[in-house]
Amino acid sequence: MNAPAADPAVMLQRVSCDSDVVAARQLARRLADELEFSRPDQALIATAVSELARNIVNYAKEGEIEICTARAGAKTGIKVTARDRGPGLANVELALQDGYSTGNSLGLGLPGTRRIVDEFDICSDPGQGLVVTVIKWR
């Protein structure tokens, strides 16, 4: 028996430096283009991935971005999971407020990302890492 083939629709980008951030958002844009998202939506998806990937580099140093096609009934979308083993968030509610930042940033990354996607889930385990999952439906 052959090992089951990896699902070609799942793309993984290791993220540990700023050129990985660019690679991750290009990957997302390519899939969004293949799934025939509108140009404005492609830009939103690429921007969301850029913010999520940058958070990994800034706060966790390294992690990964997983991008795949999402389907629910007749709906098609793009699902992005940002995963790291960094410090996580001590206070998720606070981190989702506009203008809140522990780093040297505008504090718009997470709240902004939440505004531009359709589904947003954040799972923080303080000291163990952070998993942010977002979906944008077409």
Place this chain on the structure above:
Amino acid sequence: MGRRVPIVSQGDLLIAAVQEELSDSDIQEMQNHILLEVARLSATKVILDVSLLDVIDSFGTRMLSDIAASVSLRGAKIAIVGIRPEIAMAMVLLGLKLENIPTALNLDHGIAILRDGS
């Protein structure tokens, strides 16, 4: 950096045109490059053409603001031109603003803005 963001000058006008997607450190490098060229050429007007930028996120916005602020401190005027419509839309939804920085549709309009204001 020169290849990614070539800078050309004409008289006291300096034009920096982003050629491809830039990483965070590329953008920081571009800031230094622009400031050095402004000083070297005694430029008083700067146009930053970002029409080839695919994404302007929170970091990119902050860097563009920083570049504009530092160029102003050098006594030069700056206009950012060519922000794509879909990028503009994404920036608004994210709550990102380029406050007090003149922006224009394209190079011609940008040059007109800088000339009119003098």
